[in-house]
Amino acid sequence: MKRIFVAGHRGMVGAAIVRQLQARQDCELITRTHAELDLTDQRATADFFARNRIDEVYLAAARVGGIHANDTYPAEFIHQNLMIATNVIHAAHCADVPRLLFLGSSCIYPRLAEQPMREEALLTGTLEPTNEPYAIAKIAGIKLCESYNRQYGRDYRSVMPTNLYGPHDNFHPQNSHVIPALMRRFDEAVRAGESTVTIWGSGQPMREFLHVDDMAAASVFVMNLPAEKLAQHITPRISHINVGTGIDCSIRQLAETMAKVTGFRGQLQFDTSKPDGTPRKLLDVSRLTALGWRASIELEDGLRETYQWFCKHRQDFRG
Numbered sequence: 001m002k003r004i005f006v007a008g009h010r011g012m013v014g015a016a017i018v019r020q021l022q023a024r025q026d027c028e029l030i031t032r033t034h035a036e037l038d039l040t041d042q043r044a045t046a047d048f049f050a051r052n053r054i055d056e057v058y059l060a061a062a063r064v065g066g067i068h069a070n071d072t073y074p075a076e077f078i079h080q081n082l083m084i085a086t087n088v089i090h091a092a093h094c095a096d097v098p099r100l101l102f103l104g105s106s107c108i109y110p111r112l113a114e115q116p117m118r119e120e121a122l123l124t125g126t127l128e129p130t131n132e133p134y135a136i137a138k139i140a141g142i143k144l145c146e147s148y149n150r151q152y153g154r155d156y157r158s159v160m161p162t163n164l165y166g167p168h169d170n171f172h173p174q175n176s177h178v179i180p181a182l183m184r185r186f187d188e189a190v191r192a193g194e195s196t197v198t199i200w201g202s203g204q205p206m207r208e209f210l211h212v213d214d215m216a217a218a219s220v221f222v223m224n225l226p227a228e229k230l231a232q233h234i235t236p237r238i239s240h241i242n243v244g245t246g247i248d249c250s251i252r253q254l255a256e257t258m259a260k261v262t263g264f265r266g267q268l269q270f271d272t273s274k275p276d277g278t279p280r281k282l283l284d285v286s287r288l289t290a291l292g293w294r295a296s297i298e299l300e301d302g303l304r305e306t307y308q309w310f311c312k313h314r315q316d317f318r319g
Helices: 011-021 042-051 065-071 072-095 129-152 180-190 211-221 228-233 251-262 286-291 301-314
Strands: 001-009 025-031 056-059 098-103 155-161 164-165 198-199 206-211 240-243 249-250 269-270
Touching: 001 011, 011 025, 011 198, 011 211, 025 228, 042 072, 042 206, 056 072, 056 211, 065 129, 072 098, 072 129, 072 155, 098 129, 098 211, 098 269, 129 155, 155 211, 164 211, 164 301, 180 211, 180 251, 198 251, 206 211, 206 301, 211 240, 211 286, 240 286, 249 251, 251 269, 251 301
Parallel strands: 001 025, 001 056, 056 098, 098 155, 155 240, 164 206, 198 269
Antiparallel strands: 206 249
8 A cells, every 4th residue: 555644734725635545445544643743843844754655755844824923933934844845855765655646736836927827837937025934945846856756766846736725724813824714804704794894905816716725626636647658748847737617706706605605794994004915827738737636626515514614613713
C-alpha cells in the first residue's frame, strides 16, 4: 500500500484531501499535528522523513489568512511559509520520496495580470502588495519543485488553486478570507436581528471561488496523472497547474448570494475606506481541463453546504 503523508491535515484543504483519500483502499494515510511535528523546524522535518517510508506527500500545510492578516503579519507569512516549503521539499528529496504535490495560491500572479490568468503569467509583473510576502513564499515553493525536478529528476508537482472555501475554514472575524468572514458577519446579523451588513471595499472586485472538496479531488487527480501525460501539458519552467472553476463573480454578487443562503433580508453597505485588493482574479483552467478534470460544485450549493457546517460548529468560532 502507498504510504501518503498529508501535511496540514487539520486545515481546510488538508482535511478535504484526507476525506478524498480515506475512500480509497490502496493507501495508508500518515498525518502529524503541529504539536507532533513542527514543519518550520528543519531537523524535526528531516528526522520525520528519515524515520518514515513515504511514497507521496500532499504539502497542504501553510500559514494562511485574508487581507487583514496578510497586512498585519507579513513577517510570519513569508517566514513560516518559506520554511515549510523548504524543509518539506528538501527532506522529501533526501528521503527519496517518489512524488510530491505542492499546493500554492493564485496570488502568485501579478496584480494586473491579463485575465483569465494563465500559468505563463508567473513572474511577469508586480504582485498585489496586500499579500506579497505570502505570494513570494508560494512562488518559492513552485520553483523548489521545478529545481529539484530539473537537477535530480524528481516528480514534484504544483497546483495553484483559486480562492477556496468550505468546511474547516478559518472563520476568525478579522484574519479570515472573504467567504468565511462574510458568512460569519451575515450569520451574526441574522441572529441579532440587524438591518444592515457592512462589507469591506466597493463590492466591485471580481473573484473566483472553488469549494475545497473540488480542490481536494483535483489534487488527487493531478497527483495520480501518469508522468508522460502530465509532461504533454507542462514544461520544465512552467510546471504548475491552475485549479479553479473558470467562472468569477463580483464581491457584491457574492454578498447577495450569502444573504440568500443565510436568510438575511436587510441592506448591504460597502465600506470603501477598506482596500479592495486585486481588481480581478480569474484563473485560466484550460490546462487542467485538457488533462481531464472540471469542478463540479456550484457556488450557491457550496455556500449552502458550508453554512450548514458552520452552524453546527458555530461554538468553535467565538474568538
